[in-house]
Amino acid sequence: MKEKGPLSVKRRYRQYEAAKILLEVSRVVSSSLDLDKVADLVLKESIKALDSDHASLFLMDDKLKHLVLAKARGFSQDEEGNIKLLGSWEVVNDQVVKRNRPLIVNDVYKNTIFKKMRLPFSREKLPIKSFLAVPLEKDEKAVGVLIVSNRKRPGHLFTRDDEKLLLGLSNNIAIALLNAKLYKDLKDLFLSTVKSLVRAVDAKDPYTSGHSERVMKYSLAIGRELNLDEDTLENLGLSSLLHDVGKIGIKEYILAKPGKLSVREKRQMEEHPSIGVKIVETINNSQKIIRGILEHHERVDGNGYPGHLKGRSISLEGRIIAVADAFDALTTNRPYQKRHTEKEAIFEILSGSSVQFDTQVIRAFVSSFSKRPHIWQV
Amino acid sequence: MKEKGPLSVKRRYRQYEAAKILLEVSRVVSSSLDLDKVADLVLKESIKALDSDHASLFLMDDKLKHLVLAKARGFSQDEEGNIKLLGSWEVVNDQVVKRNRPLIVNDVYKNTIFKKMRLPFSREKLPIKSFLAVPLEKDEKAVGVLIVSNRKRPGHLFTRDDEKLLLGLSNNIAIALLNAKLYKDLKDLFLSTVKSLVRAVDAKDPYTSGHSERVMKYSLAIGRELNLDEDTLENLGLSSLLHDVGKIGIKEYILAKPGKLSVREKRQMEEHPSIGVKIVETINNSQKIIRGILEHHERVDGNGYPGHLKGRSISLEGRIIAVADAFDALTTNRPYQKRHTEKEAIFEILSGSSVQFDTQVIRAFVSSFSKRPHIWQV
Numbered sequence: 001m002k003e004k005g006p007l008s009v010k011r012r013y014r015q016y017e018a019a020k021i022l023l024e025v026s027r028v029v030s031s032s033l034d035l036d037k038v039a040d041l042v043l044k045e046s047i048k049a050l051d052s053d054h055a056s057l058f059l060m061d062d063k064l065k066h067l068v069l070a071k072a073r074g075f076s077q078d079e080e081g082n083i084k085l086l087g088s089w090e091v092v093n094d095q096v097v098k099r100n101r102p103l104i105v106n107d108v109y110k111n112t113i114f115k116k117m118r119l120p121f122s123r124e125k126l127p128i129k130s131f132l133a134v135p136l137e138k139d140e141k142a143v144g145v146l147i148v149s150n151r152k153r154p155g156h157l158f159t160r161d162d163e164k165l166l167l168g169l170s171n172n173i174a175i176a177l178l179n180a181k182l183y184k185d186l187k188d189l190f191l192s193t194v195k196s197l198v199r200a201v202d203a204k205d206p207y208t209s210g211h212s213e214r215v216m217k218y219s220l221a222i223g224r225e226l227n228l229d230e231d232t233l234e235n236l237g238l239s240s241l242l243h244d245v246g247k248i249g250i251k252e253y254i255l256a257k258p259g260k261l262s263v264r265e266k267r268q269m270e271e272h273p274s275i276g277v278k279i280v281e282t283i284n285n286s287q288k289i290i291r292g293i294l295e296h297h298e299r300v301d302g303n304g305y306p307g308h309l310k311g312r313s314i315s316l317e318g319r320i321i322a323v324a325d326a327f328d329a330l331t332t333n334r335p336y337q338k339r340h341t342e343k344e345a346i347f348e349i350l351s352g353s354s355v356q357f358d359t360q361v362i363r364a365f366v367s368s369f370s371k372r373p374h375i376w377q378v
Numbered sequence: 379m380k381e382k383g384p385l386s387v388k389r390r391y392r393q394y395e396a397a398k399i400l401l402e403v404s405r406v407v408s409s410s411l412d413l414d415k416v417a418d419l420v421l422k423e424s425i426k427a428l429d430s431d432h433a434s435l436f437l438m439d440d441k442l443k444h445l446v447l448a449k450a451r452g453f454s455q456d457e458e459g460n461i462k463l464l465g466s467w468e469v470v471n472d473q474v475v476k477r478n479r480p481l482i483v484n485d486v487y488k489n490t491i492f493k494k495m496r497l498p499f500s501r502e503k504l505p506i507k508s509f510l511a512v513p514l515e516k517d518e519k520a521v522g523v524l525i526v527s528n529r530k531r532p533g534h535l536f537t538r539d540d541e542k543l544l545l546g547l548s549n550n551i552a553i554a555l556l557n558a559k560l561y562k563d564l565k566d567l568f569l570s571t572v573k574s575l576v577r578a579v580d581a582k583d584p585y586t587s588g589h590s591e592r593v594m595k596y597s598l599a600i601g602r603e604l605n606l607d608e609d610t611l612e613n614l615g616l617s618s619l620l621h622d623v624g625k626i627g628i629k630e631y632i633l634a635k636p637g638k639l640s641v642r643e644k645r646q647m648e649e650h651p652s653i654g655v656k657i658v659e660t661i662n663n664s665q666k667i668i669r670g671i672l673e674h675h676e677r678v679d680g681n682g683y684p685g686h687l688k689g690r691s692i693s694l695e696g697r698i699i700a701v702a703d704a705f706d707a708l709t710t711n712r713p714y715q716k717r718h719t720e721k722e723a724i725f726e727i728l729s730g731s732s733v734q735f736d737t738q739v740i741r742a743f744v745s746s747f748s749k750r751p752h753i754w755q756v
Binding site for chain 2: 129172187188190200201281283
């Protein structure tokens with residue numbers, strides 16, 4: 001009895017400390033819906049909580065029905081390539097996923113199960129000596145495995161306490177990951193749906209197949225070069241994808257006319273930015289994407305349309321999309337021209353600096369082209 | 379020293395128990411991205427953890443810059459109307475939101491601050507005698523207030539321990555709510571974007587303005603009446619919203635022709651379901667929405683198009699959209715008819731039972747019409 005008191009205090013205190021860590025980690029890992037960020041936070045917090053060298057996160061692929069590496073932390077680039085194989089280890093699959101149980105292996109090279117396995121790596125290629133793997137489950141369904149490897153403290157041993165700690169977290173981690181996955185899936189559905197509709201609008205104009213998606217790609221490349229934040233980039237992406245949506249309101253024969261447009265036809269054609277704005281006005285928070293659509297045919301010298309805006313009174317989005325739009329028009333076959341090479345297109349755009357195009361945007365465009373030429377290849 | 383040991387044990391044990399509750403509640407409230415469900419879980423768990431009568435959740439409206447009731451639990455319907463006013467209580471706004479501090483009031487009618495205020499309700503209208511309010515914050519910004527009211531235990535007193543417990547949870551609750559809010563915002567953006575694009579496609583056909591959105595509304599009403607699950611309803615919604623998207627590939631003069639179409643024109647017009655499928659094929663997981671689009675002009679007797687499918691070999695989505703589509707065609711003015719009344723339209727559709735339309739779908743349609751007629755008013 002004499003010893004039980006203080007022991008209990010110590011033990012309960014440890015449990016209390018553990019619960020506090022769990023709550024904090026749970027808060028941290030659920031603080032984002034960005035799947036990549038959540039995965040990284042999970043690894044970082046696990047390595048910290050268990051004082052280990054590295055950690056890796058595998059998620060179940062619903063279609064392939066096996067574990068796929070989502071993210072690893074603490075490994076060199078070469079090692080990370082080999083880490084991918086961990087997910088195909090029978091022992092991880094059998095013990096952790098199928099039986100839904102944690103697994104501690106404190107010496108991979110002495111472990112009997114491992115001795116029987118033909119390990120797909122030598123000691124040099126994958127520096128894992130010991131590891132603790134826990135199943136991540138939601139509604140009693142395995143959704144992944146979290147593996148923390150190489151205890152830093154002497155002897156490299158993982159204990160039952162470590163196992164308990166990580167198991168206590170595993171539900172919260174699984175939820176945070178699945179929420180982020182749901183968010184990513186919805187984002188992908190959103191983008192692919194809008195792309196498919198925009199492609200159908202592009203198809204009405206026989207000369208601009210795939211145009212809108214390429215202008216989106218180019219606009220985002222310029223935006224990244226200008227270090228725009230993620231929110232602004234998302235709005236720029238949607239705005240550039242929808243920049244020509246107003247063409248749905250232009251008569252088919254004008255869009256398809258191979259020769260020169262008459263003055264009246266040209267005037268009608270030039271209404272497409274304003275028609276585009278009318279179409280997207282009912283989108284939630286549409287003010288964030290409207291100016292890019294409305295102003296992508298403005299020129300910094302004021303000779304553009306529809307507003308004849310000058311210089312910086314044109315929104316940054318409008319100035320970026322103008323350059324991206326011109327680059328795509330120059331590098332694809334049109335009724336009035338054969339396509340230019342990428343270098344000819346750059347020369348053309350440079351010659352429009354301070355007249356048609358904003359110099360800052362042109363600088364970002366040229367810089368992106370020289371750093372990442374593959375983006376700009378049609 | 380003699381007393382300190384056991385006291386510490388007790389206290390630490392209490393803290394441990396509290397931390398365990400926190401972790402569990404944190405897990406529960408973050409287990410969904412459905413804003414309404416998350417809010418409800420937060421209230422339910424708070425009432426349970428603090429053994430109270432009711433709880434209410436207020437979220438900061440970014441535009442209006444004041445607290446708006448998101449959800450309440452434990453009140454009668456009449457009382458809930460009055461609860462809305464809680465968010466406008468100066469004391470809640472000043473103490474909890476602005477100073478970012480929790481607030482305990484154990485007798486509203488004796489409290490000095492409250493005595494000075496003109497309370498917008500009598501004791502009968504709002505049965506709150508005591509309450510504990512904690513700020514919900516993320517990144518040091520107030521995003522809302524959680525109010526738990528009327529301690530059940532004798533004396534109706536909220537303690538500092540209660541305050542601590544709820545404060546310990548407040549960060550995790552705020553994150554769960556904000557994640558669900560982000561998800562809802564993305565869903566709204568998605569839906570409003572697709573609606574605006576579909577509206578533009580509808581506008582190409584001068585006779586079908588607003589048609590696709592109404593068909594979506596009607597299809598969902600039938601789907602709900604058939605007790606379809608949320609996932610199926612979401613796919614039915616997207617499928618019915620996009621059912622006529624293939625019309626973007628039909629020549630303008632055919633869409634706009636007021637008289638009867640020639641055989642050749644009719645054949646072209648009947649290609650719109652297949653064109654629609656080609657457009658949406660690139661959408662992620664498009665197989666879930668394709669059949670509704672492809673089969674909305676099939677007839678159960680096999681005389682429809684494009685597949686001449688019969689009976690249940692037509693997808694449920696196709697059979698539902700067919701009825702919703704017919705109802706909207708009948709109740710709006712078209713080149714070939716003046717609009718029918720809703721009752722005439724029901725009669726027409728009933729007369730197509732087992733010939734053009736599926737009887738099970740018709741039953742659900744009629745049942746929805748009699749239960750919720752407002753949905754079916756054009």
